[in-house]
Amino acid sequence: MQHPNDEQDDDHDGITFEVVEETSENGKKVRNTGIYLLPNLFTTAALFSGFYAIIASMQGRFEPAAIAIFFAALFDGMDGRVARMTNTQSAFGEQYDSLSDLVSFGVAPAILVFSWSLQTLGKFGWICAFIYTVCAAFRLARFNVQIGSVDKRYFIGLASPLAAAIIASMVWAGFDNQMPNHLKEFAIVASVITVFTGFLMVSNFKFYSFKELDRSRVPFAMMLPAVLVMGIVFYDLPIGLLAVSVVYAMSAPLTAIWHKMRPAKSP
Secondary structure, three states: OOOOOHHHHHOOOOOOOOOEEEEEEOOEEEEEEOOOHHHHHHHHHHHHHHHHHHHHHHOOOHHHHHHHHHHHHHHHHHHHHHHHHOOOOOHHHHHHHHHHHHHHHHHHHHHHHHHHOHHHHOHHHHHHHHHHHHHHHHHHHHHHHHOOOOOOOEEEOOOHHHHHHHHHHHHHHHHHOOOOOOOHHHHHHHHHHHHHHHHHHHOOOEEEOOOOHHHOOOOHHHHHHHHHHHHHHHHOHHHHHHHHHHHHHHHHHHHHHHHHHOOOOOO
């Protein structure tokens, strides 16, 4: 008599390369093999961009490394949208996306800022870079366990792609403007920014996610500030990206402080 688990064992015979996962359809468990091609291609592109950023950082090619991290963020934003548009979400895709994010937005920015400036501080420098990486890992793990239980309008803690954007744009702007990145004082400032950005990822500050912005109608006058921001960013791309990233990163802490300091309304 065939054992109930024999069919499952056939999927893991050690010869083929296959992904097998169970999904629920109409209350019944359905076993699927294989992976969805299109969204996972975008995730792979994000992972490749992060890997390239690491290699370029180790070679001292800081500008291409920073740009590669921004490309990773672009691909990372596209894979989720493609999966939702084509109804190809999967548990495998979620886990693969998280692993890709850890490389592209946790490891790559840390190696980039260390190679660019923090190595001047020796052991203290790589500890600061490691703290950033650990915070990114914690942020991604917390996000995975909170899916479906938090308000989608907000991120709890700074999202890892946005944290990576701060580090990458800081290095890009510093390199582009020939900042004295090997000076100890400058490296200390870079280390403080790196660690603070890491702590923002694991904080409980609520950052607006903009996930509902594309579905809502806004006054026509809102287009003017949006165009102005785009003009400022494209006038000097590295500094513009850094400014926008920092403003967004500080929005949640400043809002929280404002609400704490504001006097309570009398009943």
